[in-house]
Each structure stands twice: as structure tokens, then as C-alpha cells.
Amino acid sequence: KMYANAWFIGAKTPEEFAKYAKKTVSLGVKALKFDPFGASHMTISNEQLAYSSDIVGAVREAIGPNNDILIECHGRFNPVTALKISRELEQYNPMLLEEPCPPDYMDSMAEVTAKSHIAISGGERIYGKHAFMEYLNKNAVNILQPDIFHAGGIAEGKKVAAMAEAKHMSVSFHNPSGPVSNAAILQLAATVPNFLIHEIMLTDCSF
Numbered sequence: 001k002m003y004a005n006a007w008f009i010g011a012k013t014p015e016e017f018a019k020y021a022k023k024t025v026s027l028g029v030k031a032l033k034f035d036p037f038g039a040s041h042m043t044i045s046n047e048q049l050a051y052s053s054d055i056v057g058a059v060r061e062a063i064g065p066n067n068d069i070l071i072e073c074h075g076r077f078n079p080v081t082a083l084k085i086s087r088e089l090e091q092y093n094p095m096l097l098e099e100p101c102p103p104d105y106m107d108s109m110a111e112v113t114a115k116s117h118i119a120i121s122g123g124e125r126i127y128g129k130h131a132f133m134e135y136l137n138k139n140a141v142n143i144l145q146p147d148i149f150h151a152g153g154i155a156e157g158k159k160v161a162a163m164a165e166a167k168h169m170s171v172s173f174h175n176p177s178g179p180v181s182n183a184a185i186l187q188l189a190a191t192v193p194n195f196l197i198h199e200i201m202l203t204d205c206s207f
Helices: 014-025 046-063 079-092 106-115 128-137 154-165 179-189
Strands: 002-005 031-034 068-072 096-098 120-122 198-201
Touching: 002 068, 014 031, 014 046, 031 046, 046 068, 046 079, 079 096, 079 106, 106 120, 128 154, 154 179, 179 198
Parallel strands: 002 031, 002 198, 031 068, 068 096, 096 120
Antiparallel strands: none
């Protein structure tokens, strides 16, 4: 199973997001990731949150209940705001909320993970298996997203995935890095029993 990133390039309004979403799922893609939060940073206004919610709602309506939505936060909200966003968006049944807080203070992520009704994912900016051990011990996420370039390569990524498996945690490798990375991670994913879903950049693909 895979999800598409970069499918919404140029979309700004709920209607535009919905149009692009319909086009993407028509290609056979069954899961879409996107950031609906505009320029918000650390906090979000009620007006922007309502608009973000309209975008997510438009995508959900466009793709139906059986396809998946993944919400990207780019690690830029404080815990209070992240939980506010989670409460608002849970009505759309997203698969996950990715990196809602900056990764430099793992306790913030752990707080959101403990209280959110949406699964929290992250890990793309964690470096090496020892840092991942702390991340896992703090229960910072529900779904681990190591980037093999940051984690230490394919072999180290395999070790990190095994560490997550020991906690019955799913893994989805962060993969915005082009077709060579795409090919490598597909091979790695095939060896990881707790692998959840594969990220593609739609701009890297030909359909």
C-alpha cells in the first residue's frame, strides 16, 4: 500500500484540493498526504483552523470513506495547538497526524500522542538508533517514520524498524527523496514485517 505526497501542488482552496484529490485517486492511489494549515506556526487562529478543516473535509468528501487521508504538520505546532487540531480533524477519520510538534523536545510529541484520538506519526528528523531508542521509550509516536538517510542507511533503518516491531509499532519510511530512494525503500519495506504504508512523491512517477 502507498500514499501520495505532492499530489496537490498549486491547490489553495478546498475546491482545488478536492479536484486534485479526485484526479489522484482516479490513478489508483488510495491514500493522500497533505498539509492544510497555510502559514500557521506554533499556534493557529480559529479562522485558519476552520479553513484547514474545510480543506480536509473537501478531500474526504472527494475521495470517499474507504481511501485514507494523512495530515502533515511539518513539526511546527506546540502541544496545545496540536491537540486542538487533532480534535477538529478527527471527524474526517485520518490515518495519522504527522509530526505535529518540533522533534527537538520529544516530551511534546509524547504528550500529544497520549491525548490525541488520531494516530500520531513522526521520526524523519531523528538521527541514529540510539536517538530512536529514546523516542520509542518516551512513546513519542504511534507510527514510526524513520528517514533512512538520517537514521544511518538501509541497514540502520532495518534495525530501527525492528526496535519499533518490539513495541508492536508500525513503520512507514519517510521518502520524499526521489526515484532512487523510492526503489531502495521498496526493497527495505519488503523485509520489514511491521511496515505499514509506502510514501511516494507523485511528481516522481509516470501514470
